[in-house]
Amino acid sequence: MSELDALFRKRIGFSESEQISFDTLNHVLEKTARTIPFENLRIIQNRTTAITRENLIEKILARGEGGLCYELNPLLYLFLVEHGFDAVLALGVVYKHDEQRFQSIGSTHVTILCTYEGQMYVIDTGFGGNLPLMPVPLSGETVSSANGEFRIRKVDTEHGDYALEMKLRHKDTDWRVGYAFNSTRTITDVEACDAVRTIIEQHPESPFNKHPLITKLTDRGSVTLTNRSITQWTDGQVTKENIESARFNELVEQHFGNSFVRIDDTLSR
Template sequence: MKNLNTLFRQRIGMLSHETIQFDNLDVFLERFAREIPFENLCVIDNSARNITKENLINKIITRNEGGLCYELNTILHLFLIENGFTSTLVRGRTYDHNEKQWSAAGKTHILNLITHEDQQYVVDTGFGANLPLRPIPLSGSVVESHNGEFRVEKNRSKDGEYFLYIRLKHRQEDWKLGYIFDSTEEVKDFSVLNEVQKLIIEHPESRFNKKPLVTKVNERGIIILTNTSFIELNNGKETKKAIDDTIFKKMLINEFNIRTFGNFSSKLEFN
């Protein structure tokens, strides 16, 4: 079987001999975001499997699916390690702006920290429509991409020592909290990732066990799909269309190239 490095490059359309370095990591993150969607379909479909390297390769690469933060950032982590980066996975807690509090589901966000020239950076490809698309230094410096502006500030609390702030282009005028994390809370084995997945699946306050959500960066901007709506965000213009389950299934194929997941090939029903 081909190794993860080769398979992942094929998945995102990257040449086998193309070198990934810190200076061109933003190009790689853009490709990742355009090819691999953020989605919770297996959670909704009750077909999620244990998080292992083999299962992630099967789901994201072989089956051409996407995943949530603990899947996307983990396979990214494994790929970065194979390409010579110093990378660790850490656990964070997102901010719920509707409830104006940290997520009641707990520390369910998984992100990457990489070290380059003695400086640590957040590298996160599992934050839905809020993707930085660039490494963000822990120094507080602002990083800008076509998706917005991002910064990390040190300000210790009981939930962590660093806060991610975001200001999405055309969508936010003010800086908003994204999540909090502790750079020393390293995820050292898959058991922690399976604990996070269990919280996502079972916790009553989980944002991702209520209805399907699929989002991805494309050449026009950001697209967001649920079983009742399809939203396109393009240079400040938002277009929203009401859809039904039949259109939802067609859009999974046409917009996200997802043709199968879990029990989808035989049945797909959402309440």
């Protein structure tokens, strides 16, 4: 068993004796979503590192932090490849529903494409609270998980040839686009994702370089924390509390653990 395999299993609480197969991917994805947060704290702290296999293992598995899509999905991709999966990384463009348009900063969402028994699937553990928690086939078939319904639709746009669509449980009544992606332009070297990291860190329209954000799914819903509020979904009921930024570190430790370096109050306003 490699270091990555052992540490990944330990981080998400997956037994070393249990086989990793396509049939067990649902369990892997559920455990990953509930243990590894989607967060941008190192960006806010100006202490990021290049995307490499070694740095991903150190940050997320050894230190117990989380990450954004260009960290979470490349790490899962490496784990899957070690277990013999036919997987690659692909780039997508996130859709902004409040503005009814795709993001203008380009293809900055990193996802995974996995081929199994002649069928290609999207596998994604880096899309915040919008995670399918299971492979989603490019055939258009709808899949259902504890987080809602998901499907892939064939499209013909400048942003890609397929789009992930979703109806999140307790949140959506109609289908909405998550992101479009290009299935023909793929990546096998995680270090290529460093270009995405640079855009997310530096672009003035990046949604992740201005305020701290940390979120993960829970057994009963989700919890999302910013320097301004904490939002919790529990059994379909939502509570939102406005907070002073000085409480941010306290709430990070309470809901996400003590693996994260404390955010300076002056950086989180």
